[in-house]
Amino acid sequence: MAPETKVFDAIVIGSGQSGTPLATALVKSGRKTALVEKSHIGGCCINEGCTPTKTLIASGRAAYMARRGPGYGIPSHVDGAADMIKVRQRKRDIVSNWREGGEKRLKNAGVTVFMGDAKFVGEKEITVESDVGQEEVLKANLIFINVGERPAAPPLDGLEGVIATLPEKVLDSTSIQELGEVPESLIVLGGGYVGLEFAQLFQRLGSKVHVIQRAKQLLPREDPDLAESMKDILMEDGLKVHCSTEAKHITVDPLAQQPITLTTHSKLDDSTSTVTGTHILLATGRRPNTDTLNLAASGVQTDSTGYIPTNEYLETSVPGIYALGDCKGPPAFTHVSYDDFRVIRDNLDLLPYPSASSFGKPIKPHSINTRKSAIPYVCYTDPQLGHVGLHLHDIPTSERKNIQVAKMPMSYVARALETDESRGMMKAVVNGETGDILGFSCIGIEGGEIMAVVQTAMMGGLKWWDLREAIWAHPSLAESLNNIWGYLEDA
Ligand SMILES: Cc1cc2nc3c(=O)[nH]c(=O)nc-3n(C[C@H](O)[C@H](O)[C@H](O)COP(=O)(O)OP(=O)(O)OC[C@H]3O[C@@H](n4cnc5c(N)ncnc54)[C@H](O)[C@@H]3O)c2cc1C
Numbered sequence: 001m002a003p004e005t006k007v008f009d010a011i012v013i014g015s016g017q018s019g020t021p022l023a024t025a026l027v028k029s030g031r032k033t034a035l036v037e038k039s040h041i042g043g044c045c046i047n048e049g050c051t052p053t054k055t056l057i058a059s060g061r062a063a064y065m066a067r068r069g070p071g072y073g074i075p076s077h078v079d080g081a082a083d084m085i086k087v088r089q090r091k092r093d094i095v096s097n098w099r100e101g102g103e104k105r106l107k108n109a110g111v112t113v114f115m116g117d118a119k120f121v122g123e124k125e126i127t128v129e130s131d132v133g134q135e136e137v138l139k140a141n142l143i144f145i146n147v148g149e150r151p152a153a154p155p156l157d158g159l160e161g162v163i164a165t166l167p168e169k170v171l172d173s174t175s176i177q178e179l180g181e182v183p184e185s186l187i188v189l190g191g192g193y194v195g196l197e198f199a200q201l202f203q204r205l206g207s208k209v210h211v212i213q214r215a216k217q218l219l220p221r222e223d224p225d226l227a228e229s230m231k232d233i234l235m236e237d238g239l240k241v242h243c244s245t246e247a248k249h250i251t252v253d254p255l256a257q258q259p260i261t262l263t264t265h266s267k268l269d270d271s272t273s274t275v276t277g278t279h280i281l282l283a284t285g286r287r288p289n290t291d292t293l294n295l296a297a298s299g300v301q302t303d304s305t306g307y308i309p310t311n312e313y314l315e316t317s318v319p320g321i322y323a324l325g326d327c328k329g330p331p332a333f334t335h336v337s338y339d340d341f342r343v344i345r346d347n348l349d350l351l352p353y354p355s356a357s358s359f360g361k362p363i364k365p366h367s368i369n370t371r372k373s374a375i376p377y378v379c380y381t382d383p384q385l386g387h388v389g390l391h392l393h394d395i396p397t398s399e400r401k402n403i404q405v406a407k408m409p410m411s412y413v414a415r416a417l418e419t420d421e422s423r424g425m426m427k428a429v430v431n432g433e434t435g436d437i438l439g440f441s442c443i444g445i446e447g448g449e450i451m452a453v454v455q456t457a458m459m460g461g462l463k464w465w466d467l468r469e470a471i472w473a474h475p476s477l478a479e480s481l482n483n484i485w486g487y488l489e490d491a
């Protein structure tokens with residue numbers, strides 16, 4: 001017998017960084033709301049993204065500082081690799097605390113949670129299949145898709161054979177976090193956020209790490225000088241970094257000490273080389289989880305890569321169906337997904353959640369959108385890379401007439417020298433005529449926090465000279481914002 005259709009006012013598909021708070025807000029606004037999640041409440045960020053990785057990275061930093069103890073006059077004895085079971089347990093404990101908190105909040109709010117895989121069967125109708133094959137049919141006039149992304153394996157000759165022979169040696173950003181011991185040697189394919197955060201972490205925990213990056217620089221979104229600074233830091237930490245290098249072929253010999261051999265081609269000198277490892281991490285990007293949603297049944301359109309295009313109000317091609325977070329396309333950050341929640345909350349006027357923009361008054365639909373002037377982000381290598389606003393390379397050379405740039409090494413920052421954390425650099429891009437700060441990057445100790453100081457200044461419309469003249473506490477990292485402007489020059 002077909003299951004009875006359950007009718008809701010709203011359905012949220014995916015418990016991501018926007019879907020979870022949105023489900024609660026929908027209930028608080030009086031709407032009967034269902035949330036469907038196929039894996040874990042809290043989505044990627046809590047379960048296999050930000051929270052666990054930054055927890056693991058804290059262990060990596062502890063190992064790094066312990067090794068540096070003698071440099072500060074503190075004897076320390078760090079022999080061999082980290083105790084991965086304890087490192088992993090610390091991560092698991094923090095993740096389960098966060099996840100359980102999320103589960104409780106949804107329950108207390110009165111959200112009806114369905115654990116299972118959602119698929120469209122009609123324009124506003126879905127089925128939910130649980131792990132044990134039980135099926136529910138749900139219907140609502142309002143549907144919010146927040147299904148996120150998953151790791152995408154690159155096309156690589158031989159990869160299927162390696163996975164078939166030694167599946168536990170081929171890792172992605174999720175499986176690498178569950179290792180019970182530190183790999184002796186790790187090949188990291190991809191020099192983006194995922195690749196670099198894990199590469200440095202595992203080098204610090206005791207692996208020998210190679211990073212293979214197809215692009216000519218690490219972190220291709222950054223200006224080349226910042227990417228070069230990051231590369232120098234990682235190489236100083238002992239990582240082997242190969243840019244302009246493409247993976248061509250992979251083989252496995254289960255009996256070898258280093259079972260994995262990757263053949264690469266360097267575009268720099270047109271040469272072929274091999275690199276061996278006990279494990280390989282595939283960190284070459286992510287793909288949206290829209291392929292299993294049967295979107296055709298709803299009429300919601302996707303682009304050629306599976307992302308759901310929306311307008312600035314997160315409306316899809318079908319009225320009443322919205323897409324939020326990573327599944328609508330880059331940039332893929334938790335804070336962007338959370339901001340998507342705010343856009344929906346305010347446009348649908350989900351009181352009692354008075355937003356700052358409305359000061360508690362009803363808002364006209366479409367008064368808030370996703371067009372944000374400066375989205376910040378932080379790559380949690382150590383030191384971090386924090387960035388907000390424009391990069392210099394975002395401004396075409398022909399449009400740089402009034403553009404000025406200031407660069408300052410972290411070795412000029414008193415606080416960084418006192419703590420012996422002086423690796424990296426700051427870079428600011430300004431309009432030389434108006435004094436507006438257009439962009440700021442910092443590779444440095446707490447680079448994300450220094451960036452946030454400049455971000456706040458940009459939000460408040462301060463000019464660069466306001467920061468130069470500000471009284472910052474001494475000796476703080478922010479104090480460097482008095483000095484960087486002395487290095488301004490035409491771009
Ligand atoms: C290793 C790693 C580290 C990261 N670190 C950071 C960081 O430090 N800072 C940062 O800002 N961002 C970071 N990110 C990115 C960040 O995790 C995401 O941008 C963020 O989670 C937002 O995702 P979302 O809201 O779109 O959905 P997600 O958090 O991806 O959640 C989507 C949910 O939908 C569920 N789902 C999918 N399909 C279905 C279906 N058919 N039915 C039911 N449920 C479904 C999934 O199981 C998942 O729980 C990191 C990502 C990774 C992989």
Ligand SMILES: NC(=O)c1ccc[n+]([C@@H]2O[C@H](COP(=O)([O-])OP(=O)(O)OC[C@H]3O[C@@H](n4cnc5c(N)ncnc54)[C@H](O)[C@@H]3O)[C@@H](O)[C@H]2O)c1
Nearest residue numbers: 154190191192193194195213214215284285332378379380
């Ligand atoms: N700290 C953070 O905020 C954080 C951390 C992790 C992930 N994330 C999010 O997750 C997203 C995905 O991260 P990611 O690092 O997986 O993807 P990414 O797209 O940022 O980086 C992938 C890198 O792999 C390289 N590459 C692709 N194919 C290759 C191949 N065949 N051989 C060698 N190199 C190859 C690309 O040049 C690129 O630099 C990011 O865009 C980011 O939005 C954020």
